[in-house]
Amino acid sequence: MSDKKEPLLQELTKGFLKENPVLRLVLGTCPTLAISTSVTAAVGMGISATIVLLFANVVISALRRVIPDKVRIPAYITIIAALVTVVQLLVQAFVPAIDKSLGIYLPLITVNCIILGRADGYANRHGVAASACDGVGMGAGFTAAIFCMAVLREVLGAGKFAGVTLFSASYAPLIFLLPPGGFFVYGILIACANKLARKKGRPVKEEMACEACGACPGCAIQSPEGGAAV
Amino acid sequence: MKEAIMIFFTAILTGNFVLARFLGICPFLGVSKKINTAVGMSLAVIFVMAMATAATYPINVLLEAKNLAYLQTVVFILVIAALVQLVETALKRFLPALYRSLGIYLPLITTNCAVLGVVLLNVQESYGFGQSMMHSVGAGVGFLLAMVIFAGVRQRLENNDIPAFLQGLPSTLIAASLVSLSFLGFGGVIERMFA
Numbered sequence: 001m002s003d004k005k006e007p008l009l010q011e012l013t014k015g016f017l018k019e020n021p022v023l024r025l026v027l028g029t030c031p032t033l034a035i036s037t038s039v040t041a042a043v044g045m046g047i048s049a050t051i052v053l054l055f056a057n058v059v060i061s062a063l064r065r066v067i068p069d070k071v072r073i074p075a076y077i078t079i080i081a082a083l084v085t086v087v088q089l090l091v092q093a094f095v096p097a098i099d100k101s102l103g104i105y106l107p108l109i110t111v112n113c114i115i116l117g118r119a120d121g122y123a124n125r126h127g128v129a130a131s132a133c134d135g136v137g138m139g140a141g142f143t144a145a146i147f148c149m150a151v152l153r154e155v156l157g158a159g160k161f162a163g164v165t166l167f168s169a170s171y172a173p174l175i176f177l178l179p180p181g182g183f184f185v186y187g188i189l190i191a192c193a194n195k196l197a198r199k200k201g202r203p204v205k206e207e208m209a210c211e212a213c214g215a216c217p218g219c220a221i222q223s224p225e226g227g228a229a230v
Numbered sequence: 231m232k233e234a235i236m237i238f239f240t241a242i243l244t245g246n247f248v249l250a251r252f253l254g255i256c257p258f259l260g261v262s263k264k265i266n267t268a269v270g271m272s273l274a275v276i277f278v279m280a281m282a283t284a285a286t287y288p289i290n291v292l293l294e295a296k297n298l299a300y301l302q303t304v305v306f307i308l309v310i311a312a313l314v315q316l317v318e319t320a321l322k323r324f325l326p327a328l329y330r331s332l333g334i335y336l337p338l339i340t341t342n343c344a345v346l347g348v349v350l351l352n353v354q355e356s357y358g359f360g361q362s363m364m365h366s367v368g369a370g371v372g373f374l375l376a377m378v379i380f381a382g383v384r385q386r387l388e389n390n391d392i393p394a395f396l397q398g399l400p401s402t403l404i405a406a407s408l409v410s411l412s413f414l415g416f417g418g419v420i421e422r423m424f425a
């Protein structure tokens with residue numbers, strides 16, 4: 001595998017808009033939908049996932065010539081799970097309130113498609129510095145997207161911003177905090193992102209395919225042309 | 231017994247993994263275009279969830295006895311990955327017919343957050359073995375129900391004119407929002423049933 005050289009700054013910023021993992025690549029949908037009911041929890045989730053992404057990218061990129069190709073997915077999962085455990089213990093120790101509001105979604109960062117996707121799609125063929133920038137950039141993009149979702153849902157659904165009351169909850173349509181509101185707000189945000197992308201002439205992701213799971217190399221569902229055959 | 235049945239139905243309806251807990255959204259949006267692939271995927275999920283719960287329950291007892299509970303995430307994901315690999319190999323060797331219909335979905339399931347999610351929830355709620363099994367089978371059946379309903383909705387959607395602004399994923403997500411809304415209607419039903 002050859003290492004490509006790309007400007008580091010570009011690696012850092014692309015995750016924010018051009019390749020935003022949540023809105024453009026449609027990865028990491030589960031935590032985005034589940035945790036976006038409160039701004040505080042969303043930011044906690046974003047930061048935790050960013051830390052895991054950064055270190056996972058660095059470790060996997062450093063080990064990319066050591067890990068045999070055939071067992072790379074299990075190896076990546078083990079590395080990521082270990083990092084998630086470290087982050088979980090730190091969050092439990094220093095910000096127990098965030099740990100409580102993230103619940104099982106904190107250990108579930110292990111199977112967040114963004115992290116495995118970046119490990120297999122980027123870190124295993126780029127240098128350590130580029131991978132670190134990519135990790136931070138993607139993490140920031142994830143945090144920004146989940147923050148936007150949470151602002152919309154918390155302000156509309158509870159009349160609050162990060163726990164501070166803006167207007168009486170009796171004027172707020174609770175539905176935005178409930179699961180249907182999550183799907184709806186996410187759909188609208190993707191529609192807006194698509195609109196912007198089309199304006200700039202960038203390709204738009206039309207359908208969600210199974211490639212998000214990151215297990216593509218070992219998967220029989222894939223059609224030869226690289227897309228999912230389902 | 232009553233409690234176990236309640237756990238089972240809650241996992242299918244009010245606590246539906248996809249529509250209420252947002253676990254397993256990737257396959258829900260990705261593999262729900264046709265009803266038969268949706269059913270195949272869901273059956274594989276039910277199978278792996280039950281197997282994963284049966285395998286991780288004794289391991290978790292051991293971990294907790296040895297004060298190693300902090301290793302849960304790492305151990306569980308490795309057990310699930312190994313289990314999926316084992317099931318795939320065994321199916322291929324002994325039940326090739328079943329392998330052809332379910333086998334292709336198995337590698338997808340290792341990184342499915344619903345499987346790790348069900349195992350972690352069992353631990354968090356400190357369910358016993360029977361309750362854990364009911365919970366994971368219920369979660370799998372709930373996943374099947376959501377997938378089948380949603381595949382039906384999507385097939386209808388395909389024959390309709392959708393505003394350009396919402397074409398593709400946004401319309402899929404808004405349809406998911408409406409399906410999820412219909413599941414809110416089950417709120418309180420189960421508590422009443424067993425009250």
